[in-house]
Amino acid sequence: MKIIIIDYNTGNVKSVLRSFLLHTKNVSLTNNPNDVFDSTHIVIPGVGSFKEGMKNLRASGFYDAIINKYNNNQNIKILGICLGMQLLSSYGIEGGLSDGLNLIKGNICKLKSSQILKIPHVGWNDIEIVKNHKIIENIQNHTDFYFTHSYKFEVDDNHNVLAKTSHSETFNSIVANHNIIGVQFHPEKSADSGFRLINNFINL
């Protein structure tokens, strides 16, 4: 097993690494796209805007490396966290229209806002599981996770939705296309419930 957390110059990669290290030694943080080649699990973390994220993903060489890896091995396990989840989509509009990795068909658009239900959606909110998958094994329906985001993932095919969450509107909090998984929340900052999800990903 070789788990890599890709460091493409966005956000809290350290927290992600630490949460994985609690479960396995076979994990490393890398800024070298060559590490994608023989990896079994790829974690795409990230905070920031969609366009900036894609720009960094391309400039660092990870975009090509991940696409090549997927084309050669569709069984590769990928976990996108927050912005990393959104980059799995076909395209996003934050910061200007930009293509995504297109590994889960759909697009990224802004959450609605109201005076009572504010945006960014920040804090602990629960997930409503709509479809079973190994990534959510042993995770109870309505478990709380930590979110911080203003955009949502709209999928083309509802079969790709594993869980939804309600705020100013209901949005997809976990999406999956076989072993390509995206979570809108931060499992690395969601204490015990996050650890369970990370452990499930390692054991996919």
Add this chain to the structure above:
Amino acid sequence: MLKVRIIPSLLIKNSLLVKDKLFKKERVIGSIISSIKVYNNRKVDEIIILDTQATNLNQDPNYELIEQISSHCFIPLTVGGGINKIEHVSNLLKSGADKISINTSCINNHDLIHQIVNKYGSQILVASVDVKKTDNNSYTCYTNSGTLDTGENVIDIIKNLEKIGVGEILITSIDKDGMMTGYDLDLIKLVSKNVSIPIICQGGCGSYQDMLDAINSGANAICASSIFSFTEQTPFEAKEFLKRNGINVRF
């Protein structure tokens, strides 16, 4: 449904560097680390660490300390104090911070705020706004750990910060700080009425009822320090109290 957050704030005081020189660093850090460990295990929703001296002494953030703190923290960690350039932000994130809290530069360095928002997004940035009540019942904003009166009205400042794109506002009443006589509810109402981003309130919390009053006045998250340090009251019991009173919290 989104839960109301209970957030202890830990102040890193002036003495840290001095104690380092007197070879007492480990003891000081030890108490911060043990607080973090306790909070991490007690269903606290987030932790805010504020260095109250870094800006005034023109020091860089203490990355080494944040690195140690964050290695014990598996809930969101917000770090503030002394942040006045983009490198501070990227280094803090590399040290394990999840969000950044900025006070002085939020008022006098909007270029920096733009840079942070463009690079890391709104979600990363908590604008820390310290205010005092004036004689005519309005509020003005202070910078440099409450030592410098900007003369600027709180409403103008927070509306502008929202427009620039900060993710949340940590509003602190200097008049109430450490008094444990309740939050300034008029201030919370005023702020939450004027912006549509999440509000974290700080200053004055002495009881669970104070938290409930703040939430009912519009706070989206409760930040408190003295109540958890100097009394027997705990974040967990606070949540039980809030839940009994109809507030959604995380257990």
